[in-house]
Amino acid sequence: MASLSMKSVRKSYGAVEVIKGVDLDIADGEFVVVVGPSGCGKSPLLRMVAGLEEITAGTMEIGGRVVNDLEPKDRGIAMVFQSYALYPHKTVYDNMAFGLHIAKAPKAEVDAKVKKAAEILKLEPYLDRLPKQLSGGQRQRVAIGRAIVRNPEVFLFDEPLSNLDAALRVNTRAEIAKLHRDLGATMIYVTHDQVEAMTLADKIVVLEGGYAQQIGTPMELYHTPANLFVAGFIGSPKMNYIEVTVAEVSADGVKVAAPDIGEALLPIDPDKAAVGDRATLGIRPEDMRHGKTDGITVSGRVELVERLGHETLVEITTTNGLDLKGIIDGTTLISLGDTTDLSFAAASCHLFDSAGKALTRREVPEVVRARRGT
Amino acid sequence: MPSRTPETRATSLFMRYAILVLVALIFVFPLVFMLVSSLKPSMQLLSDTSSIRAFLPVGDISLDNYTASFARAPVALFIFNSIFVTSVTVVLNLVICSMAGFSFAFLDWKGKDVMLSIVIATLIVPLETIAIPLLLVVNNLPWIGADGIEWGWLNSYRVQIVPFLSDALTVFLFVQYFRDLPRDLIEAARIDGASWFQIYAKVIMPISGPVIATAAILRFLAMYNQYLWPLMVTQSEQYRPVMVGLQYFFQLNTDWGQVMAYLSMITVPVLAFYLALQRAFITSIASTGIKG
Ligand SMILES: Nc1ncnc2c1ncn2[C@@H]1O[C@H](COP(=O)(O)OP(=O)(O)OP(=O)(O)O)[C@@H](O)[C@H]1O
Ligand SMILES: [Mg+2]
Numbered sequence: 196m197a198s199l200s201m202k203s204v205r206k207s208y209g210a211v212e213v214i215k216g217v218d219l220d221i222a223d224g225e226f227v228v229v230v231g232p233s234g235c236g237k238s239p240l241l242r243m244v245a246g247l248e249e250i251t252a253g254t255m256e257i258g259g260r261v262v263n264d265l266e267p268k269d270r271g272i273a274m275v276f277q278s279y280a281l282y283p284h285k286t287v288y289d290n291m292a293f294g295l296h297i298a299k300a301p302k303a304e305v306d307a308k309v310k311k312a313a314e315i316l317k318l319e320p321y322l323d324r325l326p327k328q329l330s331g332g333q334r335q336r337v338a339i340g341r342a343i344v345r346n347p348e349v350f351l352f353d354e355p356l357s358n359l360d361a362a363l364r365v366n367t368r369a370e371i372a373k374l375h376r377d378l379g380a381t382m383i384y385v386t387h388d389q390v391e392a393m394t395l396a397d398k399i400v401v402l403e404g405g406y407a408q409q410i411g412t413p414m415e416l417y418h419t420p421a422n423l424f425v426a427g428f429i430g431s432p433k434m435n436y437i438e439v440t441v442a443e444v445s446a447d448g449v450k451v452a453a454p455d456i457g458e459a460l461l462p463i464d465p466d467k468a469a470v471g472d473r474a475t476l477g478i479r480p481e482d483m484r485h486g487k488t489d490g491i492t493v494s495g496r497v498e499l500v501e502r503l504g505h506e507t508l509v510e511i512t513t514t515n516g517l518d519l520k521g522i523i524d525g526t527t528l529i530s531l532g533d534t535t536d537l538s539f540a541a542a543s544c545h546l547f548d549s550a551g552k553a554l555t556r557r558e559v560p561e562v563v564r565a566r567r568g569t
Numbered sequence: 570m571p572s573r574t575p576e577t578r579a580t581s582l583f584m585r586y587a588i589l590v591l592v593a594l595i596f597v598f599p600l601v602f603m604l605v606s607s608l609k610p611s612m613q614l615l616s617d618t619s620s621i622r623a624f625l626p627v628g629d630i631s632l633d634n635y636t637a638s639f640a641r642a643p644v645a646l647f648i649f650n651s652i653f654v655t656s657v658t659v660v661l662n663l664v665i666c667s668m669a670g671f672s673f674a675f676l677d678w679k680g681k682d683v684m685l686s687i688v689i690a691t692l693i694v695p696l697e698t699i700a701i702p703l704l705l706v707v708n709n710l711p712w713i714g715a716d717g718i719e720w721g722w723l724n725s726y727r728v729q730i731v732p733f734l735s736d737a738l739t740v741f742l743f744v745q746y747f748r749d750l751p752r753d754l755i756e757a758a759r760i761d762g763a764s765w766f767q768i769y770a771k772v773i774m775p776i777s778g779p780v781i782a783t784a785a786i787l788r789f790l791a792m793y794n795q796y797l798w799p800l801m802v803t804q805s806e807q808y809r810p811v812m813v814g815l816q817y818f819f820q821l822n823t824d825w826g827q828v829m830a831y832l833s834m835i836t837v838p839v840l841a842f843y844l845a846l847q848r849a850f851i852t853s854i855a856s857t858g859i860k861g
Contacts, residue, residue, distance in 0.1 A: 245756075245760060246759075247756050247759065247760075266759070267760045267762075268761070272760065273760060274757070274760050276756070277753075279753075280751065280754050282754065282758075282776075284776050293763075293771075294760075294761035294762055297761055298762055341757075
């Protein structure tokens, strides 16, 4: 078992710098998910941990030991690839046993470890099969089994579920979560699926533009995104943005003004705001209500109605051309072309300065402090 | 596409078979002619060539030509020499070239790209161009034999083997094949702790059946058909291969029956090798599961 720490880790391919300095501390036994849009360098980051990719600059420590120049096999890691990377000519048993054979482990030990992994992953009936005789989900389990057999201190996963169909993905996700509970190993998991990130992670790293945009628990990222990028990336449908001007700064918070909402006092730390500043108000679709309630109200023409049963997604356009999405009660009667009101509480609002950095929210739900499983 | 009636389907199937049969015949007829002619006396052989009888075992049929060939030349020795030189060369060549291909495809070293282009550039240099300089080289090479160091490699097996231990085409075939293999496989093996040699021997080569078979067939044919080089470097009969041995049948009076008998005999190893490998080739594709 091991902790892991990266200090200003960088990665360049020739003249192109993909990772521009990432600092990350992972505690022993933590499940860290790295998310980010395609091409943001998630895989290179993971491969630097694995030792498959040279670290251009910075230091990488696993279990307190600098591993920059260590071979993959000496880092105490195991990796599960998106493509599974099973040896096509070896049986399931030999796929899992290969690493131990290479390490010249005694036959009895190899057998015990492989059998144990097969038992955990319910692979016993398939030990004599070749990978091509397995389904996608079974191959995935063999790949995980191969990692378990190595008994690593850190498990690395690179989009392990992206080749599975939706139902299998949900199952395997749960299995990986269970595996983490049972083994208690440190795990780093790369994905671009935010559902995987939210459900699996103790800690999420949002990677974009070569930097870690924010590192925090899933609830921190959702309720207190550090900047516009994270706010837009976490949550679906995307957070709504309204361009506003700071009208008044007081001990009570920040009063903002915009044509569509008039003036509104938001419970936001006023230190970093000055009257006249341009800012962006962020409000999540799920924090919207139908009709006028107390709070901030916006009215517009209904442009889209998607009824999902338990809830309905609506999109309105105001007379000023502002588009807003809202998720409202599934039984609400509403139709295209209607003029309707959406409203939201000031406490649900996020405020970002002109550089896109979040101003501190004062009223944050209790759940932000909850740990996983509580 | 216009919809096809069963009749046009049948016609097109018939056409396809007809063309295949025709092509097969074009390839098979010379072989049949060779085999049939080897059983006929020269006089009949020549007169038969003007009719369909050329392809039929009719008339005065016997194995006399075979007996006569053995009397005329040490056929068994030639075939042995060829098979020995060819198989040793092919095996070593595949090992060396696959290792080179592995290095070009997977390892990182300075000047790799330049090196690979140089290797591939040698593809355009035919053996004939370098035969004379090569002869001078091998004539001055040392060898540690039973009685100390000796100079010059002429009249030996090694002079027929060593210059062909590597070749650009085979390296190229391996590089191409290896580059198409998934890199994840190698990385998984590295994480499993395999050394580069273990990755080569235990991960890559076992799934390289198709390219090994292809390279083996090409190399085998090239080596077995060697003529110019062995002719230059083997003055003594003891080391001569089959193609040089063919000369024995073209002196003073050419007995075509014996030529055909000799050719039939030296064709057998090629066919046997080819058929054996073809089977290995097909099973290797089927069993590695590279295709799916
Ligand atoms: N071996 C390499 N050589 C050169 N450039 C590379 C290499 N590997 C990755 N890159 C570059 O690094 C950038 C990020 O890599 P990559 O696409 O793997 O990121 P990612 O976040 O894993 O994306 P995805 O979600 O699509 O897997 C890309 O612009 C890619 O071109
Ligand atoms: Mg990736």
